[in-house]
Amino acid sequence: MNLNHLWQMSYDSKTIDILRNSSLGIPVIQSFHLIGITLLLGSMVALNLRLLGWGLTEIQFTALARQAWSWGMAGLILAVASGFLVFLPDPARYAANHSFQFKMVMLPLAVLFQYILYRSVIRKKTAISEQRLVLVPVASLTLWFCVAWAGRAIAFLG
Amino acid sequence: MLFEFFHYLQSTEFATGLRQSDYAFPLIEGSHIMALSLSVGLILLFDLRLLRLAFPGEPVSRVMHQVMKIALPGFTVMFITGLALFFAQPEKAARNRYFQAKMLTLVLLGINALVYQLKFYPKMAEWDSASSVPAGARVIAGISLVFWVLVIAFGRIMAYEL
Amino acid sequence: MKSFLLLLACLAIPVAAHHSFAMFEMTKDVTYEGTVVEYRWENPHSHIILKIDGGPNAGTWDVEGGSTAIMGRQGWSRVTFKAGDKATLVGHPMRDGSKGVSLFYAVMPDGKRLYHDIARPTSEGAASAAK
Numbered sequence: 001m002n003l004n005h006l007w008q009m010s011y012d013s014k015t016i017d018i019l020r021n022s023s024l025g026i027p028v029i030q031s032f033h034l035i036g037i038t039l040l041l042g043s044m045v046a047l048n049l050r051l052l053g054w055g056l057t058e059i060q061f062t063a064l065a066r067q068a069w070s071w072g073m074a075g076l077i078l079a080v081a082s083g084f085l086v087f088l089p090d091p092a093r094y095a096a097n098h099s100f101q102f103k104m105v106m107l108p109l110a111v112l113f114q115y116i117l118y119r120s121v122i123r124k125k126t127a128i129s130e131q132r133l134v135l136v137p138v139a140s141l142t143l144w145f146c147v148a149w150a151g152r153a154i155a156f157l158g
Numbered sequence: 159m160l161f162e163f164f165h166y167l168q169s170t171e172f173a174t175g176l177r178q179s180d181y182a183f184p185l186i187e188g189s190h191i192m193a194l195s196l197s198v199g200l201i202l203l204f205d206l207r208l209l210r211l212a213f214p215g216e217p218v219s220r221v222m223h224q225v226m227k228i229a230l231p232g233f234t235v236m237f238i239t240g241l242a243l244f245f246a247q248p249e250k251a252a253r254n255r256y257f258q259a260k261m262l263t264l265v266l267l268g269i270n271a272l273v274y275q276l277k278f279y280p281k282m283a284e285w286d287s288a289s290s291v292p293a294g295a296r297v298i299a300g301i302s303l304v305f306w307v308l309v310i311a312f313g314r315i316m317a318y319e320l
Numbered sequence: 321m322k323s324f325l326l327l328l329a330c331l332a333i334p335v336a337a338h339h340s341f342a343m344f345e346m347t348k349d350v351t352y353e354g355t356v357v358e359y360r361w362e363n364p365h366s367h368i369i370l371k372i373d374g375g376p377n378a379g380t381w382d383v384e385g386g387s388t389a390i391m392g393r394q395g396w397s398r399v400t401f402k403a404g405d406k407a408t409l410v411g412h413p414m415r416d417g418s419k420g421v422s423l424f425y426a427v428m429p430d431g432k433r434l435y436h437d438i439a440r441p442t443s444e445g446a447a448s449a450a451k
Contacts, residue, residue, distance in 0.1 A: 023343045023415070027318050031311035034191070038310065041192070042199015045228065056224040059216055067212045071203070090346075096438045148192060156184040156363070158390040158438060177362035178398070180389050184363065246363075317364070318343065 007092040020089040033082040037148060039075025043068040044114075044144050048137035051121065069118055076111070099157050103150035110143035164249040176246040183246055190239035196232030198306050200225045208291050208299035217286035254319050260312035267305050274298045344412040344422040352377055352409045352421065359401040363387050366396070368423070370407060383409050385423040385436045394435045400426075 010016050019025045047068035049055035056064055087094050094100045117136055167173060176182050206212035207221045244251050251257045278295045285291055291299075354372035357380065366385040372378050385391050401407060411421035425435040 020346070021343075021415075027315040028311065031307075031314045034194070034310050034314055035307055038194045038199045039202060041195030042202060045195055046200065046203065049228065055228050058220055059213065059224055063213055063215060067203070071206070071212060093437070145192065148195075149188060152184070152188040152191060156188075156387045156389055158386075158393060174362070178388065179363070180387075180392070182363075184387065184389070187364070 003095060004092065007095065010088055010091050016089055019085070026086065026089065029082050029085045033079055033086055036075045036078030036080075036082060037151075040072050040079055041075075041144055041148060043072030043075065044140060047072070048141050051133045051137040065118070065121070072114075094154070097154050097158055099150050099153035103147055103154070106143060106147045106150060110140075110147050113143055114140060161249060161252060164252045167245065167248040168250070173246055173248070176242070183243075186239050186242045186246075190236060190243060193232055193235040193239065194310070197229050197236050198232075198310070200229040200232060201306065202303065204229075205299040205302045208295050210291060217283075218291065219282045219286050222282070251316075254316050256312045256316040256319060260309055260316065263305050263308050263312065267302065267309070270298055270301050270305065343415045344420070345415055346412050346422070348412055349410055349424060350377075350413055350421070352381055352383070352411065354381070354407065356401045356403055356405045356407050358403060359405075361388060361396075361398045361400075366391055368401060368407065368409060368426075370409060379419050381419045381421055383411055383421040383423050390437055394437065396434055400434065 019029075046056055047065060050057060050059075050061070050064055117140055121133070121136060176186075203212055204222055204225045207214075207216065207218060213221050274295065278292065278298070352370055352372060354370040356368060357371050358367070358369035360367040360369075364387060366388065368383040368385070370381045370383055372381065385396070408427040409421070409423060410425050410427065411423045414420040414422075423436040425433045427433055
């Protein structure tokens with residue numbers, strides 16, 4: 001599937017040119033991308049470790065779940081918005097990168113799983129508060145860190 | 159003179175080996191970035207509690223101790239991977255303005271944390287469940303938030319200086 | 321206390337360095353022909369230090385490539401170049417005029433192009449992806 005005509009729109013665009021040519025623009029946006037990821041992954045780590053019976057074990061579970069969800073999703077929104085702005089100035093290069101393609105497949109999977117996970121886990125935990133879950137938190141962490149590592153691999157593996 | 163030492167370090171077999179390995183540098187750098195979530199990501203949650211933007215119903219001292227369970231090993235990983243990254247190209251890093259700014263900001267963060275430890279930590283339990291956190295502690299939390307964002311930014315922008 | 325710390329933070333922001341941001345003019349392709357002074361096959365970026373005698377581009381240039389894994393897949397290796405080799409490199413120069421280049425491809429003695437990464441030129445000249 002050749003999307004070169006789509007990507008060419010970005011290379012021709014004067015607005016995107018401003019971003020592309022500014023010395024501060026892209027590195028700063030990438031920094032926001034990292035900050036969003038830190039917030040997202042930090043929240044996912046806190047929540048999932050708790051489900052495994054580790055880490056923030058003395059914090060009230062529904063409070064932890066709610067905070068991890070709110071701040072995690074705030075981080076996700078920041079990461080996606082900034083990610084879009086990282087992609088836009090050089091779409092052809094990213095689209096051809098296998099790690100990027102993998103990341104774009106894993107990301108919606110991770111988000112979907114998190115959405116399903118959150119609801120079922122909240123229901124389960126309020127009913128059986130001491131139960132330790134294993135498969136669900138492990139799957140969630142695996143998905144999220146797959147996305148993160150794929151992002152890193154863009155520059156190193158191609 | 160310090161730069162001459164870094165130049166020597168950069169030419170050692172160890173440093174060269176780190177740089178030339180297909181996987182060592184990417185794995186170490188990737189781990190450095192992933193561990194951000196285990197360290198800074200957790201500290202952010204504590205700072206947000208001090209600003210009453212997260213966990214408003216939980217005692218401050220409990221949030222702090224719980225967060226530290228993950229953040230302390232997290233920062234250990236950050237330190238070890240950071241050191242390894244530095245040793246891969248010590249001269250280049252040391253000469254980089256953004257690396258210098260990052261190190262300075264980390265020192266300031268250390269001072270910030272020290273101030274909290276000395277001034278607010280001893281009395282922390284007193285305002286555990288109070289409706290407001292002392293102004294000084296809130297300032298420290300605010301500085302922490304801003305400075306960690308700066309550290310992450312400097313770390314990223316470093317790569318854009320040849 | 322707060323203002324003191326904020327002031328220190330402002331001082332941490334560096335004044336314009338000799339190399340400010342390593343931003344390259346990605347739409348400009350310039351050919352550099354010279355002698356390899358140093359060939360550094362390493363991470364995070366490989367570097368070819370190129371010396372050009374005479375002409376508008378005279379001087380010593382730092383041509384920056386990609387990671388060893390990415391360049392390796394394009395046919396590069398630890399021994400593609402060595403000091404003393406003649407080299408023809410095409411790349412994107414730095415915006416601020418300093419002697420830094422982002423490598424696009426090298427033209428080898430047999431005419432073959434060794435690309436830095438997967439991007440290839442379109443007929444219009446803008447970089448796009450290989451199929």
